[in-house]
Amino acid sequence: MSGAPQKGSTLKPALPKSDAGVHPCAACEVREHAVCGALTLPELAKFGGAMKHISLEAGDHLVDEGESETHVFSVTAGCLKCFKLLPDGRRQVVGFVFPGDFLGLAKADAYTSSVEAVTTATLCRMDRRELEKMSTSIPNLDKRLHEMASEALAELQGQLLLLGRKTAHERVATFLTMLSRRAEERGLPGNPVDVPMSRDDIGDFLGLTTETVSRTFSRLRKDGLIGGDKDRRVEILDEDGLTDIADGF
Amino acid sequence: MSGAPQKGSTLKPALPKSDAGVHPCAACEVREHAVCGALTLPELAKFGGAMKHISLEAGDHLVDEGESETHVFSVTAGCLKCFKLLPDGRRQVVGFVFPGDFLGLAKADAYTSSVEAVTTATLCRMDRRELEKMSTSIPNLDKRLHEMASEALAELQGQLLLLGRKTAHERVATFLTMLSRRAEERGLPGNPVDVPMSRDDIGDFLGLTTETVSRTFSRLRKDGLIGGDKDRRVEILDEDGLTDIADGF
DNA sequence: CGTCGCGTTGATTTTGCTCAAGATGGGTGG
DNA sequence: CCACCCATCTTGAGCAAAATCAACGCGACG
Numbered sequence: 001m002s003g004a005p006q007k008g009s010t011l012k013p014a015l016p017k018s019d020a021g022v023h024p025c026a027a028c029e030v031r032e033h034a035v036c037g038a039l040t041l042p043e044l045a046k047f048g049g050a051m052k053h054i055s056l057e058a059g060d061h062l063v064d065e066g067e068s069e070t071h072v073f074s075v076t077a078g079c080l081k082c083f084k085l086l087p088d089g090r091r092q093v094v095g096f097v098f099p100g101d102f103l104g105l106a107k108a109d110a111y112t113s114s115v116e117a118v119t120t121a122t123l124c125r126m127d128r129r130e131l132e133k134m135s136t137s138i139p140n141l142d143k144r145l146h147e148m149a150s151e152a153l154a155e156l157q158g159q160l161l162l163l164g165r166k167t168a169h170e171r172v173a174t175f176l177t178m179l180s181r182r183a184e185e186r187g188l189p190g191n192p193v194d195v196p197m198s199r200d201d202i203g204d205f206l207g208l209t210t211e212t213v214s215r216t217f218s219r220l221r222k223d224g225l226i227g228g229d230k231d232r233r234v235e236i237l238d239e240d241g242l243t244d245i246a247d248g249f
Numbered sequence: 250m251s252g253a254p255q256k257g258s259t260l261k262p263a264l265p266k267s268d269a270g271v272h273p274c275a276a277c278e279v280r281e282h283a284v285c286g287a288l289t290l291p292e293l294a295k296f297g298g299a300m301k302h303i304s305l306e307a308g309d310h311l312v313d314e315g316e317s318e319t320h321v322f323s324v325t326a327g328c329l330k331c332f333k334l335l336p337d338g339r340r341q342v343v344g345f346v347f348p349g350d351f352l353g354l355a356k357a358d359a360y361t362s363s364v365e366a367v368t369t370a371t372l373c374r375m376d377r378r379e380l381e382k383m384s385t386s387i388p389n390l391d392k393r394l395h396e397m398a399s400e401a402l403a404e405l406q407g408q409l410l411l412l413g414r415k416t417a418h419e420r421v422a423t424f425l426t427m428l429s430r431r432a433e434e435r436g437l438p439g440n441p442v443d444v445p446m447s448r449d450d451i452g453d454f455l456g457l458t459t460e461t462v463s464r465t466f467s468r469l470r471k472d473g474l475i476g477g478d479k480d481r482r483v484e485i486l487d488e489d490g491l492t493d494i495a496d497g498f
Numbered sequence: 499c500g501t502c503g504c505g506t507t508g509a510t511t512t513t514g515c516t517c518a519a520g521a522t523g524g525g526t527g528g
Numbered sequence: 529c530c531a532c533c534c535a536t537c538t539t540g541a542g543c544a545a546a547a548t549c550a551a552c553g554c555g556a557c558g
Contacts, residue, residue: 112403112406153398157362165341204413208514231523249336448505449504457546458547463505463506
């Protein structure tokens with residue numbers, strides 16, 4: 001694990017709110033979108049007290065598939081990728097995680113995928129046993145975790161449909177609409193959409209090669225569905241058209 | 250929903266056990282593998298009391314993707330498939346469910362996939378609200394559901410790797426080893442392995458066509474990895490070889 | 499005995515992969 | 529400040545794995 005674990009709990013100085021003074025977590029800007037959003041202020045203080053902040057640089061490695069699952073994480077900034085590998089190096093990105101997302105929903109003995117930072121990122125880290133204790137004493141927390149796991153299950157089923165049955169064109173369209181939707185869920189603009197990951201990572205997420213991803217972007221651009229001259233920032237020009245392609249119409 | 254809902258709770262007459270007399274569910278032969286396995290006898294009586302038995306014939310349709318999620322189910326016998334459809338009819342089977350498996354782990358407003366019986370099947374059905382009430386009052390139940398959801402998440406991630414990065418050959422090998430493993434988990438022989446679903450269903454699960462599945466079975470048979478002359482019963486002749494192919498070696 | 503659903507096999511096509519060669523652009527050092 | 533460098537991205541040409549299209553075998557069932 002790289003990235004220096006730091007003591008301290010806020011990314012930005014706590015703003016003077018009615019919340020302030022209880023626990024610095026109260027001022028966390030992603031709180032509402034994270035597990036933490038389900039907690040009352042006293043619960044939050046207890047929960048936040050068991051968290052440590054860590055930060056990673058792009059490419060830094062957080063956990064390895066198969067290693068003992070000692071910690072869980074809540075992402076506060078940046079983007080990370082979760083992936084599985086085959087012996088010959090073939091890679092499948094099983095998910096990208098963004099601020100508010102939780103790592104460790106599937107309680108298992110070992111991590112079910114490796115996790116690596118796509119961009120500079122910050123996370124809160126908690127001991128897995130600690131989480132389990134808290135989860136039994138804080139019903140709200142348990143409920144929220146269950147809820148997040150449910151969303152993850154639904155999301156994964158959609159990804160199965162994508163990988164099993166959609167064309168390259170449909171996959172990329174789905175990917176862009178998904179990124180846009182998720183940005184909006186976090187209160188960010190969904191258009192133009194920020195694409196922090198490389199073509200390689202996108203390919204490994206969509207079950208395609210870099211080249212096919214690149215060609216598909218080019219085609220979507222030529223067809224006037226997307227615009228933007230920068231690789232990592234895509235303007236959606238025809239949202240309905242893109243959604244139709246994504247949904248297989 | 251087809252299949253006549255029946256009152257009554259056991260598939261077989263309760264055997265005279267120390268368990269007997271509390272609730273017929275105590276004698277259910279899949280109890281240990283199902284959600285129910287986590288419950289004490291009084292809890293089981295309460296839980297089982299809210300269940301209704303239903304049975305389906307092969308091809309019968311249990312729920313539709315998108316329709317309001319009013320019920321949850323626990324499979325007691327047979328095999329069912331969960332699938333998603335694209336507008337043009339392309340289909341992705343997101344999972345096969347066997348006795349002991351639970352339908353409704355992902356609490357959502359609407360079913361995230363359609364479910365249809367692959368073989369004659371029996372299930373226990375419970376109102377979703379009922380389950381939620383019970384789940385708050387029976388911590389064991391809640392814990393078990395969470396646990397099952399975790400397993401499902403891990404399973405789905407493996408399926409993403411399969412669909413995104415494995416060859417047809419590897420997919421079919423993975424499928425057979427998975428069926429075998431799951432049969433053993435239920436206390437059944439893992440070899441020869443029972444393959445209750447059609448080549449079509451297998452194809453829609455593995456992201457392949459019927460023809461490719463069929464050819465791949467033929468090749469595995471020719472290569473001496475599997476045997477058995479019947480379509481729906483496969484003998485694994487070289488378990489290590491099959492596992493190696495499945496794992497990408 | 500004929501039909502129908504399912505599985506197998508063969509011939510051909512196609513989508514996306516592989517291999518290869520440039521373009522682009524951000525970062526670094528002179 | 530500019531030139532170079534290296535990552536990343538793009539584009540092209542040929543190829544291969546699996547899809548499609550088509551025919552046929554076989555057992556179940558009426």
